[in-house]
Amino acid sequence: MAIDKDTWTELEAAAFRRLIGHLRERSDVANIDLMNLAGFCRNCLSNWLKDEADAKGVELSRDDSREAVYGMPYEVWKERHQAQATPEQLAQFAKASKPHTP
Numbered sequence: 727m728a729i730d731k732d733t734w735t736e737l738e739a740a741a742f743r744r745l746i747g748h749l750r751e752r753s754d755v756a757n758i759d760l761m762n763l764a765g766f767c768r769n770c771l772s773n774w775l776k777d778e779a780d781a782k783g784v785e786l787s788r789d790d791s792r793e794a795v796y797g798m799p800y801e802v803w804k805e806r807h808q809a810q811a812t813p814e815q816l817a818q819f820a821k822a823s824k825p826h827t828p
Contacts, residue, residue, distance in 0.1 A: 746771070768792075772795040
């Protein structure tokens with residue numbers, strides 16, 4: 727690949743911002759559905775953001791990392807958009823969360 731490291735980092739950051747924007751627009755997609763289909767959700771992204779900040783010694787609270795992903799305080803997002811998970815969603819999550827065996 728003929729892209730220099732700084733440009734590649736900028737591309738990755740831009741793609742991350744697009745993903746965050748897309749997830750903000752798609753508040754109809756529940757975190758449990760994301761977990762069931764993709765194995766990660768908005769909370770995972772916010773946790774990864776905080777992990778990276780911690781690794782670099784950058785102060786970032788859990789609440790601030792969640793707000794960066796959700797575009798609003800997490801509690802507000804939950805009130806506006808998060809419905810109770812259905813028994814089917816929970817069953818799928820339990821099945822998907824089990825460790826894979828060869």
